Amino acid sequence: MIELAVLDIAGTTVQEHGAVYIALEEAVRAAGGHPTPADIRRWMGADKREAITALLTGETGGPPEGGTVDAVFADFRDRLDAAYADRPPAPLPGVPEALAALRAAGVKVALTTGFDRGVTDALLARIGWGDGFLDAVVCVDDVAAGRPAPYMIFRAMEATGVRDVSRVLTAGDTVRDLEAGSNAGAGIVVGVLTGGLDAAALGAARHTHLLPGVADIPGLLSLA
Missing domain, CATH: 3.40.50.1000 (HAD superfamily/HAD-like)
Structure with missing residues (x-):
């Protein structure tokens, strides 16, 4: 039972509507990353801070060009909020x-x-x-x-x-x-x-x- x-x-x-992964990709790209669709799929279901860290520092071996992981995460959240306002879940x-x-x-x-x-x-x-x-x-x-x-x-x-x-x-x-x-x-x-x-x-x-x-x-x- x-x-x-x-x-x-x-x-x-x-x-x-997949907004979380669109926002994630956009925030990572805005910070200087270049994630492929396969990269995004690999991090589906993960801690979003962990995903941002891996997608950025994993490519460059250093901190993201667009600021700290916290700053990129804040950008991700802003993009997600806007997406949810535009197309509510x-x-x-x-x-x-x-x-x-x-x-x-x-x-x-x-x-x-x-x-x-x-x-x-x-x-x-x-x-x-x-x-x-x-x-x-x-x-x-x-x-x-x-x-x-x-x-x-x-x-x-x-x-x-x-x-x-x-x-x-x-x-x-x-x-x-x-x-x-x-x-x-x-x-x-x-x-x-x-x-x-x-x-x-x-x-x-x-x-x-x-x-x-x-x-x-x-x-x-x-x-x-």
Whole structure:
């Protein structure tokens, strides 16, 4: 019996039209970097500060030309805020109903994300997922390292009182999401095809299931 579902946010439960990766690429380019599409894909699901650091200093071996990592991260956040204002994010189809079905069946629901707390709180407020809608929200700045480390999953377990990782389901739309679930030893590790990766790319990472989206999770657990 699954007791806890740990789900990614952007591209998994929330449709934000890839804005996070567009903003990331634009901020890195503005600071003097030259990321390829493959470079951006490699950092999908990661801590955004870690991604910026790697995309810039990994190319040059030194600090970014456009300023400190903090300055580039601030630029990234400004670009993301503007993108969200122009095209507001929204829950992916069927996701609110799926989360309600999980919680009605006694499964706790936690969200995890490579965003920091400030970005996350603003995003969830935009879509109306406030207090009481979820059992826990864990951000990358709550833990020592982001994905593929399993720490956000463990923090979600701690926050919800779940002790047996075999009773945890994780789901995400990136390779790092699946790697984190596998590294945690989750009982069910689901890849969902609502993000930027197709079944071949996402399925290359270890997983237990590939689904069209989070809306299909209650059916997987025979709750629908």
